[in-house]
Amino acid sequence: MAKTIAERADVVPLLAEVLREYGFEGASLAVIGERTGLGKGSLYHFFPGGKEEMAAAVLQEIDRWFEAEVYRPLREATDPRAAIDGMIGAVDDYFRSGRRICLVGAFALDNVRDRFATAVKGYFAEWRSALASALKRAGCAPDQAHSLAEETIIAIQGALVLSRALDDPTVFSRALETTQARLAKAMA
Amino acid sequence: MAKTIAERADVVPLLAEVLREYGFEGASLAVIGERTGLGKGSLYHFFPGGKEEMAAAVLQEIDRWFEAEVYRPLREATDPRAAIDGMIGAVDDYFRSGRRICLVGAFALDNVRDRFATAVKGYFAEWRSALASALKRAGCAPDQAHSLAEETIIAIQGALVLSRALDDPTVFSRALETTQARLAKAMA
DNA sequence: GTCTATAAAGCGATAGAC
DNA sequence: GTCTATCGCTTTATAGAC
Numbered sequence: 001m002a003k004t005i006a007e008r009a010d011v012v013p014l015l016a017e018v019l020r021e022y023g024f025e026g027a028s029l030a031v032i033g034e035r036t037g038l039g040k041g042s043l044y045h046f047f048p049g050g051k052e053e054m055a056a057a058v059l060q061e062i063d064r065w066f067e068a069e070v071y072r073p074l075r076e077a078t079d080p081r082a083a084i085d086g087m088i089g090a091v092d093d094y095f096r097s098g099r100r101i102c103l104v105g106a107f108a109l110d111n112v113r114d115r116f117a118t119a120v121k122g123y124f125a126e127w128r129s130a131l132a133s134a135l136k137r138a139g140c141a142p143d144q145a146h147s148l149a150e151e152t153i154i155a156i157q158g159a160l161v162l163s164r165a166l167d168d169p170t171v172f173s174r175a176l177e178t179t180q181a182r183l184a185k186a187m188a
Numbered sequence: 189m190a191k192t193i194a195e196r197a198d199v200v201p202l203l204a205e206v207l208r209e210y211g212f213e214g215a216s217l218a219v220i221g222e223r224t225g226l227g228k229g230s231l232y233h234f235f236p237g238g239k240e241e242m243a244a245a246v247l248q249e250i251d252r253w254f255e256a257e258v259y260r261p262l263r264e265a266t267d268p269r270a271a272i273d274g275m276i277g278a279v280d281d282y283f284r285s286g287r288r289i290c291l292v293g294a295f296a297l298d299n300v301r302d303r304f305a306t307a308v309k310g311y312f313a314e315w316r317s318a319l320a321s322a323l324k325r326a327g328c329a330p331d332q333a334h335s336l337a338e339e340t341i342i343a344i345q346g347a348l349v350l351s352r353a354l355d356d357p358t359v360f361s362r363a364l365e366t367t368q369a370r371l372a373k374a375m376a
Numbered sequence: 377g378t379c380t381a382t383a384a385a386g387c388g389a390t391a392g393a394c
Numbered sequence: 395g396t397c398t399a400t401c402g403c404t405t406t407a408t409a410g411a412c
Binding site: 160171 | 343354
């Protein structure tokens with residue numbers, strides 16, 4: 001039903017991109033209006049809580065996407081090795097091979113972390129737990145699975161930081177390859 | 189000569205802490221004045237360029253510290269293995285075992301990255317290069333030294349992100365141990 | 377549902393007294 | 395060198411016309 005030009009769900013991905021580029025404080029309503037093509041009136045109609053609600057909606061959408069595309073496959077796939085390979089591919093696509101930052105990671109280092117602490121914590125905790133689950137089913141010892149899952153997420157986040165700091169996406173690609181090799185070796 | 193209460197050099201560490209806690213945009217002059225105990229007049233006397241100059245001074249001080257305590261020892265130490273162990277200890281102290289974030293890494297993910305691109309890039313490029321130099325002198329093949337240095341910095345930065353996201357400093361401590369073990373193994 | 381106009385507060389930065 | 399007062403601008407958020 002296209003009774004209106006824009007729907008809230010259409011706006012959220014645009015908001016996500018603006019937040020990634022400008023950060024929470026840098027993304028002013030002026031910039032948001034420009035990039036979404038919506039006036040302040042429309043924005044507050046969709047998000048009565050203002051910027052805070054916009055960011056919360058973005059975090060929820062990110063969580064929904066990772067749950068469907070990454071966490072659930074890791075937890076439930078009959079072939080955990082394939083699920084882990086799938087995760088690497090999904091991560092490579094999602095972060096545009098290092099050209100796109102992780103909004104949740106950026107929030108974690110920002111002073112807005114406290115405001116979105118639950119969402120930030122949940123994102124990483126679920127990821128680590130789902131990856132550890134897949135590793136265990138692939139034959140890893142529980143201890144090793146947990147520490148390897150943690151190490152993997154650390155490598156991805158660190159690679160996003162360093163890629164962007166050096167303005168060199170090959171850093172991310174290399175890190176993802178190294179990580180994949182380490183996971184494969186642990187499942188051998 | 190204590191002819192004045194405050195000197196510019198005394199203010200910079202306070203500024204660094206405020207920037208780490210609030211981020212560049214979040215650290216308003218009101219907050220900075222509160223935390224340094226200086227009025228706007230004094231701040232602009234020391235830093236005529238305003239917030240931008242304050243942040244630049246902080247980045248320069250960080251670079252100076254890492255150059256003296258981390259990069260130079262890595263490059264010049266007669267015992268590269270000891271220098272690498274020293275780096276791990278210095279990093280653990282500097283980042284307060286995961287309770288303190290890396291301002292340069294936070295800047296890299298922030299939209300202020302472009303404004304301080306040279307300093308941000310230099311910080312990580314020098315670190316990687318110095319660590320690779322030490323690894324080579326410790327017996328690593330040049331290729332392996334470079335990729336291992338990169339991997340190490342990625343692990344440190346990623347661990348800072350994840351530690352803060354999960355509000356769990358033990359993540360950082362574990363990552364530092366894992367990294368140290370990997371470095372030791374490569375030099376064996 | 378979308379817009380413009382506007383309010384109220386906070387921002388970085390400056391001026392000038394001391 | 396440090397302060398207070400203030401400027402001019404931008405911010406988030408609201409109100410109300412359409």
